[in-house]
Amino acid sequence: MQRREWHRTALISAMTLVGCFLVGTAFGAYLGSGKWPSSSLRRCHLGSYATACSNAAAVWNNNTQLTLGYNCGSLNFQTLGGNYGNNGFFGYAYICAGPRESDCNDQQAWNGTYTYAEARNNVYYLDSWNPTQRQFNCTHELGHCWSLGHDSRASSVMNTGRRSTIALDETNRANVNSKY
Amino acid sequence: MIHKNRTLLALAVLSVCAGALFGPHLLARLSPALEYSAQGNLAEKAVTVREQTQRADLIVRARIVSLDNRILTETLPVYAEDAVTILEKREVSTPFTDVSLEILETFKGDSAPFITALQTGGTLRKGRLGRAQHFEIAADPLFQEGSEHILFLVDITGDGVHSTGRQLYRVVNPMGRYELEPDGTLRGMAKELELDVAALRQLPQTERALRQQIASALSREEGNGPLVQ
Secondary structure, eight states, X not given: OHHHHXXXXXXXXXXXXXXXXXHHHHTTOBSOSOBOSOSEEEEEEEESOHHHHHHHHHHHHHHSSOEEEXXXXXXSEEEEEEOOOSSSEEEEEEEEESGXXXXXXXXXXXXXXXXXXXXXXXXXXXXXXXHXXXXXXXHXXXXXXXXXXXXXXXXXXXXXXXXXXXXXXXXXXXXXXXXX | OHHHHHHHHHHHHHHHHHHHXXXXXXXXXXXXXXXXXXXXXXXXXOOSHHHHHHHOSEEEEEEEEXXXXXXXXXXXXXXXXXXXXXXXXXXXXXXXXXXXXXXXXXXXXXXXXXXXXXXXXXXXXXXXXXXXXEEEETTBOOOOXXXXXXXXXXXXXXXXXXXXXXXXXXXXXXXXXXXXXTTSBEEOSHHHHTOOHHHHHTSOSBHHHHHHHHHHHHHHHHHHOSOOO
């Protein structure tokens, strides 16, 4: 009886893993196969929108298996609010992989073990946005830091056109949790 | 003989000291640049040629003459966890590139023979002797000198950050840049942006098709009067 129970648990676990993988690949969810070495990460914020990015980090922290702390002395990733002018980007994020930022090339970094990331928000555009929209932008850029790519689901924070979306949808959560 | 040995010893000690002091900097300087590639959230959503034409102030065929690297440095407050207390201030540098364009043909708007367009990205060096860091947006890679393009540009003169006192443009978004290949085919950025199939179907695959779509969009614009984005 116990053995049967064990088989059932193993089968469900395997199906869940395969399911998460299929969800990820079916939606082209990831920018690469890489990930952070740990699900516990430390953030530091520079510049404008400290509250918006704090709220955005809390959304990922409270709804996924990521544990996001705050420590500017020993950080894994930075959120920033700076004025990059009328450059055509509300924000952008990049990631580095390898020891001592030895490789930040996109071909390798998104597939590697992440060592550092930045989520940048452009004050030039976001200054005219309301706090919810700013939180969306920071939530979106942070999603890239966990290697999530853009998608077109109406409920997704990774959809670039949905400025009022600040909650994660089921797929956002599943995509992150399948890695961490 | 003793004097000569002392001189040699002194030279050896000096060499070791100089190597220890400047070696890492020299190595960093000579090492290949670190490559950073970012995911950008586009401010402009125009995809099709018609949408790009509506949004563009200037549509041109142009050759890339030169690229000038420019660093924007901001001093930003570093916040404590409460998001209110400022711990310190730090300088943050971001590279941009001023792209000089020779205008070969104008489809929309009035253009000088040479204009400058802004691109996000470029090369950053940490310290005077630090290793170079090459940065660009994945879907909007830096232009290559000598390449020829049809570009949908917006006038960003007076943005207060990049263009104070000079005329400056940028592409509407990466979908507004089509590189012209010698065989008449186009290299667009649709693949890098991972557009859906319906949007991809509308995009031109050849220079001839692109010209036809621009002409069609312009005639529609003239017929309907000014279009709102």
